[in-house]
Amino acid sequence: MESREKTVLTLTIYPRRPSANLVLLGLKKRGFGEGKLNGFGGKLEPNESLEESAVRELREECGLSSKCADLTWRGRLTYLYDTKPKAMEVNVFDLETWQGEVQETEEMKPAWFCHRDIPLRSMWADDEHWLLQYLDGHLATPFVGRFRFKGHEGPDSWDIREHYVASLCPASVPRMSEPLPGSAMVVSTVSFINSPSARPLESFIRYHLAKGFARVMIFVDSPEDRATLDVVRRFPAARVLSKIRGPELLEEQRQACPSYGKLCDFQSEVSGRQLLDAELAMDLAPGLGCRWLVCLDSDELFCTEKPSVVPHFEELEEKYVYQMSYLNHEGVPEQMDTVDYFATVTLFKKHQFAVPLTAPARGALRFWMSRSQRGHFFLFYDNGKSACRTGCGAVPLSQHLWRLPSGYQSCTALADPRNMDVHGFRECADPCVLHFPICGVKWFTAKYKTLGSFPDKWLGRVPLSESFHTDARSLACGPSAETQLEEAFKQEVLLEDAMEATRQVDCGACTRSSSHAQLLDAVQSAADGIADGPNKEATKKTASHEVLDHETLVGIEKGWVLSKAMGYL
Secondary structure (H helix, E strand, O other), X not given: OEOOOEEEXXXXXXXXXXXXXXXXXXXXXXXXXXXXXXXXXXXXXXXXXXXXXXXXXXXXXXXXXXXXXXXXEEEEEEEEEOOOOOEEEEEEEEEOXXXXXXOOOOOEEEEEEEXXXXXXXXXXXXXXXXXXXXXXXXXXXXXXXXEEEOOOOHHHHXXXXXXXXXXXXXXXXXXXXXXXXXXXXXXXXXXXXXXOOOHHHHHHHHHHHHOOOOEEXXXXXXXXXXXXXXXXXXXXXXXXXXXXXXXXXXHHHHHHOOOHHHHHHHOOOHHHHHHHHHHHHHHHOXXXXXXXXXXXXXXXXXXXXXXXXXXXXXXXXXOOEEEEEEOEEEEOOOOOOOOOHHHHOXXXXXXXXXXXXXXXXXXXXXXXXXXXXOOOOOOOOOOOEEEEEOOOOOEEOOOOOEEOOOOOEEEEOOOOOOOOOOOOEOOOOOOXXXXXXXXXXXXXXXXHHHHOOXXXXXXXXXXXXXXXXXXXXXXXXOOOHHHHHHHHHHHHHOOOOHHHHHHHHHHOOEEEOOHHHHHOOOEOOOXXXXXXXXXXXXXXXXXXXXXXXXXXXXXXXXXXXXXXXXXXX
């Protein structure tokens, strides 16, 4: 799979006079869409936000002036053309307040239309599926849509192969007043300065918005991170917020964060920054219309096979659950590099507590442990990530867990014998967290270049155990760093053996999931050679469901076996 690049546009802006059922449209006189009626808008210029672009395009195309604050974001439409490699992502804005008079320009000939008189046959073919419904209030806003055309010009531009339009559920729409049950925000601290591209951040934001999160808040680690700032500007300010590291943010955290005194001396550590960012986001969330907060790294997805996360959070509220910890699964790259790991990686090591207790699965676990210099199954964390209710006084214990005030219920999907939280255990396979830690050798090199020579203790207190993480730090800081990191990547991370991948999936140690890539409009590449279905030869070798023998347990196997007792307890 490969990521399909998108051209983000502010088209379409609709100046409206709702009381008279009038909307301003323009006849395109040149360029893409020539001869068709449309709204006003176009591509973003460098350093422009969506709203700034909309204001500029409106002035250039029909002579009207407005302010960003006058615009109301109404929805997003994605257009795919079989004749164009890039998709187009169009943001729809309403406008009811402006200055100036309508003028014909070199690009557009504007005219007012009563809704019932709009000549749909003179517009793009998709407009009949949503435009009048939206203008007449029969399509609740905000809405999302997706259209695939046979072509982008001539008769083929009237041939719609696929179409989908739907309103966002109410809890997915930010409300500054009383937040609705199930409304949630994703928060992430990011840096893409040394990275191959910021395309994964675009996918990260797009995925979570599509799954029903009302807002995404991005803490940008450096004002020099132009790639990250450019991505954030591609999304409506109503749903994607950014905070840039600097004196202003530090002062905001000093005033709002109870843990500031303990954490302010650890700003040089990514963990210290993440905890302060999470605490500030928790403070701001209720005022931003969000009752739930999920803190993720920019290489993670809060994944569900359901259309939206909202019903899940609504159910937790009904059960009086204030914190829920989820299983995390670790991505396995099957090719050396990628532009966007969210679109490429579909193979995941299951969390060991979710792996079946069978002899074939044990063999699969040992395959990974034998590849690891430290004898580990997961190369990174295995203690899950949590969602937490806002407004209850919770403070972060770590990037993975919150401390709740006494009397508030915390649940976990991790059947963890290290804690034996029998009363808090709540079976939950979906949602889960998909972790894409180093899913390409260039991403691997960039990650440890950014992290640098991080300390041996977490926040000066908790010693880091020896792991792939600390080994990578040593390689990145040593001689021939890129060569050494590439060798480690090939040995411990990469899996190019399609037969082994199938064996891992068939026995339940790994899982194959591509729904996230499909939602992001990823396209099949010539390099994709691994099918989702079972391999017959591998199935013969792994069909056995024998229980484990009495051989000595190694590595994670003891915890793996004990975790199965949690369900019975």
